[in-house]
Amino acid sequence: MAVRYREYKQEQLIHHSDRGIQYCCPAYQRELKKYHITCSMTESYDPYENAVAERINGVLKQEFLRDSSALEFKDMQRLVAQSIDI
Numbered sequence: 001m002a003v004r005y006r007e008y009k010q011e012q013l014i015h016h017s018d019r020g021i022q023y024c025c026p027a028y029q030r031e032l033k034k035y036h037i038t039c040s041m042t043e044s045y046d047p048y049e050n051a052v053a054e055r056i057n058g059v060l061k062q063e064f065l066r067d068s069s070a071l072e073f074k075d076m077q078r079l080v081a082q083s084i085d086i
Contacts, residue, residue, distance in 0.1 A: 003035050008073055016040040016053065056084070 006013060015037050017023040023041065032039050042053065060080055071079075 003037075011073070012036075012038060014038045014040050018042050019044075059083075 002013060002015070013035070015032060017040075019041050022028060023039075029039065060083060063083075
């Protein structure tokens with residue numbers, strides 16, 4: 001679905017997940033490579049680490065993407081980068 005319905009087809013697509021066995025298996029990794037999707041995973045097997053990433057993603061969606069339809073993609077990228085730095 002991410003490949004089929006993505007809006008910014010020219011931009012790099014990154015799939016972030018925890019280190020669940022379904023995401024680490026060779027078949028899934030081959031599918032990511034097939035569609036030129038960069039794989040991103042938590043650094044450890046600590047389930048709390050992914051919770052922090054999910055919370056940050058939620059805040060970014062609530063604060064920046066909800067009312068940002070007038071923003072250009074590059075402007076959204078800059079705002080997200082600045083938020084992460086903060």
